Amino acid sequence: MDFMISRMYALQRMKEGGAFLTTAESAILGLVQGADHPNFRAVQKIIWDASPDSGLLGTGSPGTPV
DSSP, rough: HHHHHHHHHHHHHHHHTTTTOOHHHHHHHHHTSTTTTTHHHHHHHHHSSSHHHHHHHHSTTTTTOO
């Protein structure tokens, strides 16, 4: 079985089990707890560049692993 397909199914099972799937960027920005944080802009600047397409989203809607 293809590694990416296995990964997509694993992500879907985690989601069905109650996991909150998010991006690394979203998690990092969540740690600074909003735009009012004094380091928000510096952190945002570091992660501003778009990440390369990993292929994990498949053909579903944006944000949906399968």
